[in-house]
Amino acid sequence: MTIKAILFDLDQTLLDRTDSLRHFLNWQVNFFQLVAQSQKADFIEKFIQLDANGSVWKDVVYRQLIQDFAIKNYSEQFLLQSYIQDFNKFCRSFGHVESAILRLHQAGYLLGLISNGKTPFQEHNFQALGLAEYFSIVLVSEAVALRKPDAAIFQLACEKLKVQTQHCIFIGDNENADIQGAKAVGMKSIFFNPDTQTCSQHADANLHDYADVWDMIQKLQEKGFTSKAI
Numbered sequence: 001m002t003i004k005a006i007l008f009d010l011d012q013t014l015l016d017r018t019d020s021l022r023h024f025l026n027w028q029v030n031f032f033q034l035v036a037q038s039q040k041a042d043f044i045e046k047f048i049q050l051d052a053n054g055s056v057w058k059d060v061v062y063r064q065l066i067q068d069f070a071i072k073n074y075s076e077q078f079l080l081q082s083y084i085q086d087f088n089k090f091c092r093s094f095g096h097v098e099s100a101i102l103r104l105h106q107a108g109y110l111l112g113l114i115s116n117g118k119t120p121f122q123e124h125n126f127q128a129l130g131l132a133e134y135f136s137i138v139l140v141s142e143a144v145a146l147r148k149p150d151a152a153i154f155q156l157a158c159e160k161l162k163v164q165t166q167h168c169i170f171i172g173d174n175e176n177a178d179i180q181g182a183k184a185v186g187m188k189s190i191f192f193n194p195d196t197q198t199c200s201q202h203a204d205a206n207l208h209d210y211a212d213v214w215d216m217i218q219k220l221q222e223k224g225f226t227s228k229a230i
Contacts, residue, residue: 003221004163006104007154007182009172010115010126011054013192014101016094021048024090028082035069043069054117058083084121091128094194096210098131103214105134110161112137114153114170116177119143136161148174149181169217171207179203188220 011017025044029035035043046068050061062076062083105111111134115122122140126132137160139146139153146153158165165186172178173192179202182189191200192207199206205216 002167003109003169003217004167005110005112005158005161005169006217007112007114007157007168007170007187009148009170009174009178009192010113010122011117012173013171013178014093014097014113014131015125015129016092017054018048020087020091021051023092024083024087027090028079028086032074032079032082034071034074034079039069057118087121088124088128091125093129093131094210096213097129100210100213101131101134104217110163111135112139112157112161114139114148114157116141116147148177149184151181151185154182154185154187169204169220171213175200175202190216 008014022044025047026040029040029043043065047061047065050056050064051058059076059080062079065071066074066076066079101111113126113135115126115138117140119140119142123138123143126138132138137157139157139160141147141153144153144156146156148154154165154170158168161168168182168187169190170178170182170187171190171192172182175191179189179191179200183202189200189203190205190207190213191203193199194208196208204220207213207216
């Protein structure tokens with residue numbers, strides 16, 4: 001089976017969202033003087049806890065933080081707007097992502113992004129990584145009214161790329177939305193987590209460093225997509 005396309009999730013797959021979020025919050029607290037410096041670390045950790053890896057929208061998060069830290073000068077809507085406008089300025093990818101994407105693109109693979117999230121927020125975060133010129137498609141759930149693991153969003157990506165699902169590999173960090181979603185439509189899957197102790201039992205391979213992604217894809221190719229847990 002020939003691999004023609006490599007599809008990626010965004011948050012915690014290409015985008016190191018946790019690290020990016022910490023840098024953004026450090027700036028936001030300092031710039032707006034939201035809390036005393038002695039409280040900044042607690043503010044950041046509470047935000048990350050409430051955020052639940054991006055699953056809770058930020059008006060809810062800021063509302064709770066304003067209450068917990070007795071913030072008087074700014075509303076949740078003001079801080080939310082700052083998040084929407086400014087978070088992308090702090091976006092950074094995981095190590096070796098840029099060189100890996102460039103190599104895959106130069107080798108002729110079609111590249112695509114499928115991200116659950118809001119539009120144009122996610123598109124802006126992706127563009128901030130400097131990878132957009134290498135990608136043929138970018139699908140954000142709110143923009144297309146479909147959401148992983150719905151089979152339709154994976155199929156839509158393939159229609160736009162003009163490839164069949166069995167010729168695609170999906171790389172993501174979420175066991176349900178990414179790995180199970182991709183497998184359900186006949187794609188092969190690579191689970192990404194920088195922690196070497198965190199693996200998927202259901203993905204076709206486990207990736208911890210993008211320096212290894214090229215060799216991993218070639219191994220899947222050579223083994224005809226039959227290998228498990230590379």
